[in-house]
Amino acid sequence: MKEVEIKKENLFEHLKERGFVYQTTNEEEVRKLCDNGETTVYVGIDPTADSLHIGHFFSLLMLRKFQQAGHKVIVLLGGATAMIGDPSGRNDMRSMVTDDFIKTNFQNIKKTIGKAVELEGENPAIIVNNADWIRGYDYVDFMRDIGQHFNVNHMLASESCASRLAAGGLTFLEMGYMLIQAYDFVYLNRKYGCQLQIGGSDQWGNIVAGAELGRKLNFLEGKDPEAFQALTCPLLTDANGKKMGKTSKGALWISKEKTSPYEFYQYFINVDDRDVVKLLKLFTNYEISEIESLAKADIRAAKKLMAFEVTKLIHGEEEANKAVSASAALFEGGVDTSSVPTYNLPRKEFEEKVRILEVAQRANLISSMSEGRRLVSQGGLFVNNKKLLDPNEFLSEVDFEEGFALLKKGKKNFVKVVLS
């Protein structure tokens, strides 16, 4: 299949036809920024967890396209904003986190940014931390410089406050979040000439606040008020309107340690057929016409391609291939089980006899013995693909004929038990 090349002349159209454009402050202005000259663009991410998840990656992917088209890109890791906690779209307050926690996260995330945007070469992305300019900004000065431009009525009316208000209101701390993020945009504009902020649509309120603040300040200073524009990408949702990237174990993380490439691949191979074209458009650069005709001709091939490409994008080709062959082994009768989650059972315990259910529980395949019994009675638990009939059965030597025992719950959950 042919891939399209990302060129500056049609960047905006490219983003739009692939589904990246959700809202813009002013479509014509944004289009100009995309397609002409050299624009500096930024995305902000708060290091509130020790890894990025697929949603973050999605907005970084958009940033990458700007970079590939020759624009300058900045990734802002919000060391200051993470300490405040964004109230957008939440109905409870974020729990307070410590400085150390944020710092560790910051370092961990910084390492993975390179998966999305280029950090070396001719046009490297710049990584900045808003703690560098916010902490140390005198409170009174900040309130006089920035706070005076915010109307509380407008802030309360915003979508991002709505669910917090509905749930009983929000604290001053959380209200302050918007001011900081708004000021970030102005700061990056002054320092790097940044004119465009992009992000997920849940950030719209904060992003627009920044653009407005910038315009007000520019107007007061007699500068060009059009210098601040914004572009958001849609929230990744599935065909049922639910947020994508949720797994039974939480978010779909970028870091291998938190979500293995195998799990990652499995997530995408299990998506609804209706989402395949959308995901191919977003996560690959294949020609749209080719994507559509492939999906029409063979939806399963299209889905496999999509899952492979997304996994490759995040974990690299080698890991993606491993995930594919591990999946083929489990679902299509191949032999490679190297990427299947493994549980090490001490040989001593095996010799003293362990019930299969107990091992399954310790390997996190089942959450309780009761669940295990239930599964057995319903015929949903397998050892080496043989249905387990007796919940009290012990693990035996024959189960390890292959060198390991493969426990399976339902159709899709596997654990490889190895004696050690």
Place this chain on the structure above:
RNA sequence: GGUUGGGUUGUAGAGUGGUCAAAUACAUCAGACUGUAAAUCUGACGCCUCCGGCUUCGAUGGUUCGAAUCCAUCCCCAACCA
């Protein structure tokens, strides 16, 4: 600070002295059908050494043969008032 209404098993939400491990819906899990999809149907859905037992209904104490249900104190939440 005051008044009122609340805190129930993932969520929403019944239950107001025994028939309550607790209705119902959603979510989830498994089975059938399939394609590791969707839709549909069936079953399960606190825990355990599982035809039986144990621990739950904000917390603690009390009344009672018996409490999620009544009383007391405390903690938390919402609405309104100030």
